Amino acid sequence: MIVGICGGSGSGKTTLLKRLAAAFSDKNPSVFSMDNYYLPIEKQQNDHNGIVNFDLPTALDEQRLTEDLRTLAKGDPIEVKEYHFNSPPDKNVLITLNSSELIIVEGLFLFHYEGVRELLDYSIFVDVDPVVQLDRRLYRDQETRGYTREAIIYQWDNHVLPCYESYLHPYKKDASFVFRNDHRADLDFNTLEQEIKAKLVTVSY
Ligand SMILES: Nc1ncnc2c1ncn2[C@@H]1O[C@H](COP(=O)(O)OP(=O)(O)OP(=O)(O)O)[C@@H](O)[C@H]1O
Numbered sequence: 001m002i003v004g005i006c007g008g009s010g011s012g013k014t015t016l017l018k019r020l021a022a023a024f025s026d027k028n029p030s031v032f033s034m035d036n037y038y039l040p041i042e043k044q045q046n047d048h049n050g051i052v053n054f055d056l057p058t059a060l061d062e063q064r065l066t067e068d069l070r071t072l073a074k075g076d077p078i079e080v081k082e083y084h085f086n087s088p089p090d091k092n093v094l095i096t097l098n099s100s101e102l103i104i105v106e107g108l109f110l111f112h113y114e115g116v117r118e119l120l121d122y123s124i125f126v127d128v129d130p131v132v133q134l135d136r137r138l139y140r141d142q143e144t145r146g147y148t149r150e151a152i153i154y155q156w157d158n159h160v161l162p163c164y165e166s167y168l169h170p171y172k173k174d175a176s177f178v179f180r181n182d183h184r185a186d187l188d189f190n191t192l193e194q195e196i197k198a199k200l201v202t203v204s205y
């Protein structure tokens with residue numbers, strides 16, 4: 001069974017993925033991020049001001065992501081290069097990921113990529129106030145990426161928000177579960193866990 005976690009930047013996709021992986025540790029789930037499929041910087045598109053826009057579906061290798069998910073769904077292992085924003089592509093570590101009866105993947109464009117969407121047995125949309133998301137992004141990008149506040153706000157207004165409107169929000173209504181990642185997160189997590197448990201009984205590869 002493949003569970004896909006989608007949601008805006010800083011909404012809490014990775015946090016939810018880790019929490020689900022821990023809750024279903026008895027299944028030894030395969031977990032990974034769409035971020036591993038970012039194309040190298042020279043293949044990224046610039047906006048009208050010459051600033052790289054990482055928030056476009058073309059920023060990633062959609063075909064390879066789709067093929068890898070298909071391979072995992074068949075029960076075969078895949079090899080992926082783990083993506084780290086600040087490290088050059090040749091420094092990214094190649095890891096082998098074994099398949100499992102439970103595969104959990106997170107990423108911005110999972111629902112937008114049609115081939116990926118069709119492979120998902122269960123889809124989760126992580127929903128949180130955009131003000132909170134921007135706060136988290138300001139913290140992350142200043143602390144770990146060394147961006148200025150001005151650069152982060154520019155990216156937010158010109159790349160991240162338009163991306164949300166075009167490639168994320170339209171799919172929210174069709175998600176199997178909308179996870180409210182605020183004071184209701186624990187409540188929603190309990191419901192979500194039960195739903196996935198029930199679904200696991202009906203879906204198997
Ligand atoms: N329910 C929550 N309460 C408080 N903080 C949270 C919650 N969920 C996530 N966070 C925090 O918000 C930040 C972003 O979360 P996370 O990394 O999971 O988001 P993401 O959608 O994967 O985005 P990114 O790829 O930018 O990290 C992290 O610092 C995480 O610890």
Ligand SMILES: O=C(CO)[C@H](O)[C@H](O)COP(=O)(O)O
Nearest residue numbers: 008009010054055085108160
């Ligand atoms: O920073 C980026 C890629 O590294 C992109 O701008 C994207 O918005 C990140 O999304 P997320 O916060 O969900 O990883």
